[in-house]
Amino acid sequence: MTDVQSARPETERGRRMSGIGRVLVAVYGVLALAALGRSFVQIVAKFDEAPLAYTLSALAATVYVLATVALVRPGRGWYRVAWATIVFEFTGVIVVGTLSVVYPELFPHDAVWSWFGRGYLFIPLVLPVLGMWWLAKHRPAAPASAAPQGASGADAA
């Protein structure tokens, strides 16, 4: 219905960043903002209390910002950056989440990823999965022809 505009194939950018993908990017943006804000407060106010956890927070925040940008930007280069950052996030939330459950003493202070992102409604756990699914369905058009059919189907979703 209202997707008429978005279904019109314009550019590579139009294909990847259209329809429900815009919601994904918006949620990424909000999470990036939240992680950035929290990290800013932690580093300014109490960095000495838990340097490891807070450095990790800052790193995670930076990666979320980068992932948000990479999802929006067109082109194969940014597509790879999007994959790299999202895989990094997923690995981070799994590894840190598991460690924080098994060895809670390692993470006395909450970070974005401790307890699998419990402090953020588990959004950090779910979002990379949705992101990877989105990226897999929206490969940038190959130079020759091998564009996957997923791109057209998802715009109507």
Next chain:
Amino acid sequence: MIEWFTWVQLAVAVAAGLVCIVLGLAGRAPNDVTNGALALVEVLLVVQLVVAIAAPAFGNEATGSLLEFYTYLVGALLLPPGAIFWGLLERSRWSTVVLGVAALAVAVMVYRMLQIWTVQQA
């Protein structure tokens, strides 16, 4: 921070969020109603900012970290304009959903701000 005002603000943000998500899923592109709802959320945030700056002069002090409070407030202030702008770039149903997500995120942040001001001990 004025508590009743904050609760009103919270209710408005939640209502705006739900209305936008429902309208979006029903297939509506952003319109005056949805953008107006987000604009209202933004105006209330500006009022909250003024209140927060003025309140300590009237003996209404935050119990928690002001740094954290203002980080949330500034972050929340960025969301409605960002979502409206994002929606103008592509007027589809999903842009309306984005407006709703932004309003709900503001609601969460306002609730957190209330906790920092009234509950959290610095």
